[in-house]
Amino acid sequence: MRYQPEHKAEVHQKIVKDASRRVRAEGLTGTAVAAVMRDTGLTHGGFYKHFGSKDELLVESLREAFRDIADKLARAAEQSHAETPWKAIVKTYLSLEYCDHAERGCPLTALAPEMARVDKKMRSQILPELVNYKNRMLPFMPGLRTADRERAFFSIFSTMIGAMEIARMLPESSMREKVLASARDFLLHSF
Amino acid sequence: MRYQPEHKAEVHQKIVKDASRRVRAEGLTGTAVAAVMRDTGLTHGGFYKHFGSKDELLVESLREAFRDIADKLARAAEQSHAETPWKAIVKTYLSLEYCDHAERGCPLTALAPEMARVDKKMRSQILPELVNYKNRMLPFMPGLRTADRERAFFSIFSTMIGAMEIARMLPESSMREKVLASARDFLLHSF
DNA sequence: CAGATGGGATGATGCTGATCATCCTATAGA
DNA sequence: TCTATAGGATGATCAGCATCATCCCATCTG
Numbered sequence: 001m002r003y004q005p006e007h008k009a010e011v012h013q014k015i016v017k018d019a020s021r022r023v024r025a026e027g028l029t030g031t032a033v034a035a036v037m038r039d040t041g042l043t044h045g046g047f048y049k050h051f052g053s054k055d056e057l058l059v060e061s062l063r064e065a066f067r068d069i070a071d072k073l074a075r076a077a078e079q080s081h082a083e084t085p086w087k088a089i090v091k092t093y094l095s096l097e098y099c100d101h102a103e104r105g106c107p108l109t110a111l112a113p114e115m116a117r118v119d120k121k122m123r124s125q126i127l128p129e130l131v132n133y134k135n136r137m138l139p140f141m142p143g144l145r146t147a148d149r150e151r152a153f154f155s156i157f158s159t160m161i162g163a164m165e166i167a168r169m170l171p172e173s174s175m176r177e178k179v180l181a182s183a184r185d186f187l188l189h190s191f
Numbered sequence: 192m193r194y195q196p197e198h199k200a201e202v203h204q205k206i207v208k209d210a211s212r213r214v215r216a217e218g219l220t221g222t223a224v225a226a227v228m229r230d231t232g233l234t235h236g237g238f239y240k241h242f243g244s245k246d247e248l249l250v251e252s253l254r255e256a257f258r259d260i261a262d263k264l265a266r267a268a269e270q271s272h273a274e275t276p277w278k279a280i281v282k283t284y285l286s287l288e289y290c291d292h293a294e295r296g297c298p299l300t301a302l303a304p305e306m307a308r309v310d311k312k313m314r315s316q317i318l319p320e321l322v323n324y325k326n327r328m329l330p331f332m333p334g335l336r337t338a339d340r341e342r343a344f345f346s347i348f349s350t351m352i353g354a355m356e357i358a359r360m361l362p363e364s365s366m367r368e369k370v371l372a373s374a375r376d377f378l379l380h381s382f
Numbered sequence: 383c384a385g386a387t388g389g390g391a392t393g394a395t396g397c398t399g400a401t402c403a404t405c406c407t408a409t410a411g412a
Numbered sequence: 413t414c415t416a417t418a419g420g421a422t423g424a425t426c427a428g429c430a431t432c433a434t435c436c437c438a439t440c441t442g
Contacts, residue, residue, distance in 0.1 A: 026308065027308060049390075111304060112359075127361070158349075158354035162352030237420045392435075400428105404424100410416095411414100
């Protein structure tokens with residue numbers, strides 16, 4: 001074969017990475033195959049050499065998005081020397097930076113309602129990624145027993161997701177920051 | 192004219208009501224003009240006798256959705272004899288009933304990320320509806336001063352929105368109920 | 383250097399959906 | 413009963429998009 005054997009895998013991964021950004025920025029429905037391929041510097045035609053269907057790409061791009069944000073949050077938690085890990089996660093998650101750059105943020109804040117609407121098959125492929133995300137965050141959550149930490153995960157992430165989504169609807173940076181700060185204060189004083 | 196003068200206004204309102212349901216169930220992008228008209232028992236062609244554009248319908252349907260849920264929550268709060276109004280709102284909002292029927296629920300849980308992505312013009316038309324929703328809920332929120340109640344509104348609704356969205360991604364009713372119950376407990380013990 | 387191979391490009395195809403011009407028809411009012 | 417009128421239906425147009433058949437060409441192998 002003409003290319004290095006890993007070449008195709010690399011291109012595949014680049015498409016997935018680009019799609020994971022575009023999907024968070026434009027939505028599952030708002031993401032066109034041709035646009036993703038253009039992001040990658042290719043044309044739409046070659047797409048089906050890499051993926052069996054658009055849905056296949058969407059699932060892979062969501063997996064990548066979950067991994068991406070979990071990596072970032074885990075890093076923030078691990079680098080939090082002075083404070084509790086979960087507080088570092090809250091501060092990182094609820095930053096203006098992520099508010100203004102949905103494409104780098106959590107796929108839940110960007111896509112949860114859309115993910116709830118995809119067909120059964122796709123939902124069943126997405127669910128494990130959500131579970132995996134939760135399990136990666138669990139060790140950083142407050143609480144002594146696993147069940148406590150699991151409840152903390154759901155409470156903390158529910159609040160962060162909702163606050164981020166409300167903030168993103170607001171036109172002015174100062175209003176967005178007010179909502180984010182309010183959720184930060186609420187969470188940091190609740191556990 | 193052949194019809195009662197209020198006939199057109201009635202049909203217009205029926206289209207808006209049907210659209211407000213469909214939009215919450217299928218998303219802004221997922222809602223086709225022809226589908227809404229079919230819901231109303233009409234065909235797609237007459238649509239532009241009632242609305243200048245699809246976006247115009249979307250804005251009106253969102254307004255209707257906000258009014259719809261605000262009415263329901265206000266009623267729940269007012270009928271809460273034994274308990275604090277805001278607790279009645281939390282219990283109503285975070286019910287399996289609303290989880291399984293997005294089309295009757297809060298447009299924020301169903302559409303917040305999509306609303307954050309619509310163009311500036313539409314966003315500026317949606318914002319007042321969000322503000323109005325907040326203001327209608329404010330008197331029921333815990334806290335003495337307005338600023339406290341406003342912070343409570345953002346904290347409580349953020350948590351409810353996020354929890355509902357996570358719950359809606361889950362395939363089994365028992366899992367959904369667990370997430371909803373977790374958020375309910377968290378909120379009811381936090382204020 | 384020649385030939386084979388597969389990644390990528392070009393260019394259909396067909397569907398869905400928004401928008402709109404035009405036609406149809408029921409009925410208020412004479 | 414007759415006519416004007418406007419709400420609603422039909423059908424066309426046009427654009428966006430997923431999917432795929434086919435072609436091209438870079439380069440690895442011999």
